[in-house]
Amino acid sequence: IAGITQAPTSQILAAGRRMTLRCTQDMRHNAMYWYRQDLGLGLRLIHYSNTAGTTGKGEVPDGYSVSRANTDDFPLTLASAVPSQTSVYFCATRQAVGANVLTFGAGSRLTVL
């Protein structure tokens, strides 16, 4: 593993199904983020975690949940997927909250039918 690994790369999902997008990093960065990217809307923050054991809500948290049991993993769960959650999801990290560069995962393309 080098940097951030997101899985799956792509997924088609039936509405109502539960789905977890995985994000794992090997850089020991404290802060982790989940964004969704939609055409015309740019990147929007779903949830964040400033350090292991803590999480917070971003701009568009409804329908999503996260956990941060350890430094490396930050999974994003859709409890009951809806078509409006069709998007590309990016996990990102920063060494610490504040003025540090962002590192992004390759993204997970999710289609909810």
Add this chain to the structure above:
Amino acid sequence: KNEVEQSPQNLTAQEGEFITINCSYSVGISALHWLQQHPGGGIVSLFMLSSGKKKHGRLIATINIQEKHSSLHITASHPRDSAVYICAVGIIQGAQKLVFGQGTRLTINP
């Protein structure tokens, strides 16, 4: 009005041209980021700056805190520079929050 505005939204130029992409913001910031996203999706951080100017190869980023404006310049542009360039600002209240611009789609023709 969006907190972060980029211009232009789309830019097409010929190889070798000098490129400027602009970013204006309306809030107090801790830092400003320039990101690059190539077709296929990967996002790479190009610069993070809170004052002055930074240079990396053919890329130059400047920021004017008083005018709340930043520019990304590309000298001697090349087709491989074709990508979407995204400006993002770190909001002072709540350092975890980044607000993103819509992006500028740059196409460099050979």
